[in-house]
Structure formats: structure tokens, C-alpha cells
Amino acid sequence: MNWDTIKGNWKQMRGSVKEQWGKLTDDHLDVIDGRREQLVGRIQESYGVARDEADRQVKDWEKRNKHFFDERAKV
16 A cells, blocks of 8 residues: 555545544544554554554555545545
């Protein structure tokens, strides 16, 4: 997945991320700012799951939201 595209579309994607991981606050999302490793770390911290589990959740989210990673979808 191209997370450079995510960073460019982060404001549009925040809703999808909050829908998936409701414990993440707006402050968390500001810090994450479209960076995958930051997202995995915040999920791990907020939900008390192992890094492998947080990474799996992000991979599942990526699969369900492929349209966000499409270069043509950049706004």
C-alpha cells in the first residue's frame, strides 16, 4: 500500500479511521498524520493489543479501503 497517498488524503480518511478505531482521539489522529507506523503504535497503545495484532488490523483496514490508496483519488 502506498502510504504517501494516505498522508496526502489524511483529512479525508480520518472518518474511516475513527469509525474503525473509535478510541483514537482527534489528537491521536493529528499525531498519526497519515503515517502507518504511528497508526499501528496508537492502536497498540489505545487497545492494549500486541504489535502483531495492531498491524493485522491495519492490514485488514487497508484491504477494505483500497480506494484511499489509489493515486487517482488524490484530491
